[in-house]
Amino acid sequence: MPFREINSKMIEAQVVPGQRIYSQRGAMLAYRGEVSFTPDITGGQGGVMGMIGRRVANEQTPLMTVEGQGTVMFGHGGHHIQVITLQGDTLYVEADRLLAFDGTLQQGTMFMGSQGGVMGMVRGQVSGQGLFTTTLKGHGSVAVMAHGGVIELPITPNRPVHVDPQAYVAHHGDVRNKLSTALGWRDMVGRGSGEAFQLELSGHGAVYVQASEEKL
Numbered sequence: 001m002p003f004r005e006i007n008s009k010m011i012e013a014q015v016v017p018g019q020r021i022y023s024q025r026g027a028m029l030a031y032r033g034e035v036s037f038t039p040d041i042t043g044g045q046g047g048v049m050g051m052i053g054r055r056v057a058n059e060q061t062p063l064m065t066v067e068g069q070g071t072v073m074f075g076h077g078g079h080h081i082q083v084i085t086l087q088g089d090t091l092y093v094e095a096d097r098l099l100a101f102d103g104t105l106q107q108g109t110m111f112m113g114s115q116g117g118v119m120g121m122v123r124g125q126v127s128g129q130g131l132f133t134t135t136l137k138g139h140g141s142v143a144v145m146a147h148g149g150v151i152e153l154p155i156t157p158n159r160p161v162h163v164d165p166q167a168y169v170a171h172h173g174d175v176r177n178k179l180s181t182a183l184g185w186r187d188m189v190g191r192g193s194g195e196a197f198q199l200e201l202s203g204h205g206a207v208y209v210q211a212s213e214e215k216l
């Protein structure tokens with residue numbers, strides 16, 4: 001179920017019978033047709049066990065289920081919105097950046113240490129993402145929020161992309177990520193470049209980078 005971008009801060013979704021959308025609670029701006037909005041107490045898919053897992057991972061954000069027939073416009077906090085289309089691969093993104101996503105996508109969580117080991121966990125602390133991140137897998141669309149505009153940078157074999165951890169939004173594909181450091185004596189005496197940590201993404205896929213180093 002694709003989302004249509006109305007402008008950089010609003011999207012529109014077609015709601016059809018038999019299909020559902022999950023959105024951040026309170027993100028509906030306007031709608032047409034016979035559409036219902038139901039608070040999702042489990043915070044997404046996977047039932048009670050999925051809810052427990054997301055709570056343990058601190059990757060749960062208040063969601064609602066959108067069903068019926070009509071069109072719904074979404075936006076939240078004036079944040080920039082980026083629509084990402086998945087074609088069988090996995091999107092890695094923080095739960096609080098999710099604005100809306102297809103109910104057909106499989107939701108889960110990933111331990112940051114599973115990609116990058118100890119440095120993966122350090123990356124979570126440096127970027128403020130914690131030890132876990134949310135995953136969405138399958139065929140469908142996801143709308144994520146960011147500060148400022150978002151650029152999509154392709155990641156191809158032998159051409160890794162380095163990103164400021166604070167500007168990182170999400171990535172998808174068969175991608176490995178790790179935190180690299182460039183700490184030197186200048187950093188120790190406060191004369192460094194201010195770019196001591198970078199996130200290196202390698203493999204095949206894409207990474208989304210926002211035009212700000214500010215978190216939501």
